[in-house]
Amino acid sequence: MMIRLGLVGIGKIARDQHLPAIRADDRYELVATASRHAQLDGVPGHVDIAAMIAGDHRLGAVSICTPPVGRHAIAAAAIDAGLHVMLEKPPAATTTEISALADYARARGVTLFATWHSREAAGVGPARDWLSDKRIRAAHIRWKEDIRRWHPGQEWILDAGGFGVFDPGINALSIMAAILPAPLLLDAAQIDIPEGRGSPIAATMAMRSGDAEVTADLDFLQTGPQSWDIEVETDAGTLRLSMGGSVLELPGGEPVTREDREYPRLYTRFAELIAAGKSDVDIRPLQLVADAFLVAERRTVAPFQF
Amino acid sequence: MMIRLGLVGIGKIARDQHLPAIRADDRYELVATASRHAQLDGVPGHVDIAAMIAGDHRLGAVSICTPPVGRHAIAAAAIDAGLHVMLEKPPAATTTEISALADYARARGVTLFATWHSREAAGVGPARDWLSDKRIRAAHIRWKEDIRRWHPGQEWILDAGGFGVFDPGINALSIMAAILPAPLLLDAAQIDIPEGRGSPIAATMAMRSGDAEVTADLDFLQTGPQSWDIEVETDAGTLRLSMGGSVLELPGGEPVTREDREYPRLYTRFAELIAAGKSDVDIRPLQLVADAFLVAERRTVAPFQF
Numbered sequence: 001m002m003i004r005l006g007l008v009g010i011g012k013i014a015r016d017q018h019l020p021a022i023r024a025d026d027r028y029e030l031v032a033t034a035s036r037h038a039q040l041d042g043v044p045g046h047v048d049i050a051a052m053i054a055g056d057h058r059l060g061a062v063s064i065c066t067p068p069v070g071r072h073a074i075a076a077a078a079i080d081a082g083l084h085v086m087l088e089k090p091p092a093a094t095t096t097e098i099s100a101l102a103d104y105a106r107a108r109g110v111t112l113f114a115t116w117h118s119r120e121a122a123g124v125g126p127a128r129d130w131l132s133d134k135r136i137r138a139a140h141i142r143w144k145e146d147i148r149r150w151h152p153g154q155e156w157i158l159d160a161g162g163f164g165v166f167d168p169g170i171n172a173l174s175i176m177a178a179i180l181p182a183p184l185l186l187d188a189a190q191i192d193i194p195e196g197r198g199s200p201i202a203a204t205m206a207m208r209s210g211d212a213e214v215t216a217d218l219d220f221l222q223t224g225p226q227s228w229d230i231e232v233e234t235d236a237g238t239l240r241l242s243m244g245g246s247v248l249e250l251p252g253g254e255p256v257t258r259e260d261r262e263y264p265r266l267y268t269r270f271a272e273l274i275a276a277g278k279s280d281v282d283i284r285p286l287q288l289v290a291d292a293f294l295v296a297e298r299r300t301v302a303p304f305q306f
Numbered sequence: 307m308m309i310r311l312g313l314v315g316i317g318k319i320a321r322d323q324h325l326p327a328i329r330a331d332d333r334y335e336l337v338a339t340a341s342r343h344a345q346l347d348g349v350p351g352h353v354d355i356a357a358m359i360a361g362d363h364r365l366g367a368v369s370i371c372t373p374p375v376g377r378h379a380i381a382a383a384a385i386d387a388g389l390h391v392m393l394e395k396p397p398a399a400t401t402t403e404i405s406a407l408a409d410y411a412r413a414r415g416v417t418l419f420a421t422w423h424s425r426e427a428a429g430v431g432p433a434r435d436w437l438s439d440k441r442i443r444a445a446h447i448r449w450k451e452d453i454r455r456w457h458p459g460q461e462w463i464l465d466a467g468g469f470g471v472f473d474p475g476i477n478a479l480s481i482m483a484a485i486l487p488a489p490l491l492l493d494a495a496q497i498d499i500p501e502g503r504g505s506p507i508a509a510t511m512a513m514r515s516g517d518a519e520v521t522a523d524l525d526f527l528q529t530g531p532q533s534w535d536i537e538v539e540t541d542a543g544t545l546r547l548s549m550g551g552s553v554l555e556l557p558g559g560e561p562v563t564r565e566d567r568e569y570p571r572l573y574t575r576f577a578e579l580i581a582a583g584k585s586d587v588d589i590r591p592l593q594l595v596a597d598a599f600l601v602a603e604r605r606t607v608a609p610f611q612f
């Protein structure tokens with residue numbers, strides 16, 4: 001059955017990733033959008049979710065790509081209208097908000113899908129399968145990128161509540177929590193906040209999963225080569241995921257690169273969840289970030305200008 | 307059926323609250339303790355949970371009163387041994403740890419009870435019942451106490467991960483989340499961290515519950531009269547809970563004080579959960595605290611010495 005979909009938020013991620021995935025998937029018909037600033041040619045546009053819901057589009061589901069602050073109210077309005085809901089990452093501004101949405105979707109009997117697109121990167125599923133019967137000794141995240149290159153002028157990302165370096169880092173945590181067999185738990189963290197800013201420009205995390213030590217090294221000031229790498233040391237050798245999960249290297253093998261189909265896979269999964277009457281809301285990556293702020297040693301570092 | 311109970315951690319809260327409640331409740335037999343530093347006369351003592359489990363006491367359940375850091379490993383060992391588990395508040399050092407424990411208890415088929423003792427204060431249940439059919443306009447927490455009086459020399463409480471003023475404040479949040487009909491969500495927070503310390507000595511929170519604005523004002527530097535007060539403004543007048551939930555004043559009525567039986571009620575509830583094969587793990591108060599750290603504007607304030 002065709003899913004009559006509304007898209008909320010028409011920013012860069014919507015145009016680059018969501019729209020091509022929706023248009024290539026014949027299970028979806030994009031019947032309306034909601035955005036304060038933008039419209040799409042040929043699709044009825046509304047200023048907000050309330051107007052879109054009132055717009056008589058016989059909507060079945062919405063995909064929400066607005067920034068995390070304010071997403072709870074949008075998603076709650078959609079659930080209230082009996083619509084299935086898919087959320088960009090991170091699923092909400094706080095852990096409490098996403099937990100409340102999960103409860104509300106359950107009570108209303110609609111599907112809620114909190115997506116973590118990095119988990120759909122080509123190497124992640126095979127990495128999880130390979131690790132499932134290995135003894136994990138240690139694991140490491142190195143997520144180092146240039147904020148000026150990937151987030152030019154996005155001052156809000158360093159405001160309080162903007163997540164700072166955890167905005168990309170949560171992708172690494174979402175992968176690590178998915179591929180390790182035992183729960184990923186936080187012991188300690190250090191966060192470096194530039195003078196006058198509200199969120200960290202660098203962070204380290206000391207975690208554990210079963211007996212294994214897990215570390216994360218997150219940096220927003222990496223010029224030159226960028227790193228989105230995960231390494232897992234096991235009794236059968238070391239697994240390496242690089243390029244954000246796209247490239248997988250198993251012990252003794254060559255790195256394998258496959259085409260990334262992250263967003264098409266998310267929309268496939270959303271359709272499957274709707275058909276099955278189920279939800280998929282994993283709040284652990286967001287919990288790990290909130291926990292990092294909760295336990296962190298804080299340092300004030302040099303002021304940062306874009 | 308008698309519950310053969312092991313007590314882990316013999317500190318002030320165990321002696322002041324847990325032991326009297328356990329000894330007054332004929333559903334429990336205290337058969338062993340685990341503590342690195344203390345023992346109880348007439349009860350077999352062990353240095354840690356592993357030794358207690360190995361001690362052939364035919365344990366059925368454990369109550370864990372150690373500090374939150376390290377509690378996850380103790381609880382996981384108990385669940386692993388098939389024991390029912392009751393946790394002092396906060397239930398773990400991080401939100402991820404308590405979520406993992408809840409999953410583990412479910413998988414092992416044992417009862418996990420994450421207690422929030424303040425919810426058992428005499429006024430809380432009647433407050434929740436009275437509010438259930440009211441329209442809530444606003445609500446306020448004023449939780450102001452003297453750290454030197456209630457936490458003398460407890461330097462760790464102001465270390466990173468020590469929760470600071472949220473150590474008492476989480477009690478207020480546990481009450482507020484229990485008495486308001488709609489979920490309690492955080493919008494913003496401000497935390498004041500003394501120079502050289504890792505956790506806040508004062509904090510404010512801006513929250514919402516349905517349409518109602520909810521505020522919290524938490525202070526650790528209150529000399530003179532202490533405040534553990536909650537006020538809820540409704541269409542039927544203002545409800546006041548004071549003395550940490552012990553005293554309830556409804557509109558037009560006199561304040562009503564009843565005897566507090568917080569810990570006896572927790573042990574009654576634990577026995578009921580075990581009998582019913584259920585768990586009770588509400589992570590929302592801890593989520594609200596982690597969320598506060600996640601979104602907070604931070605200020606460095608004057609150094610603090612006990």
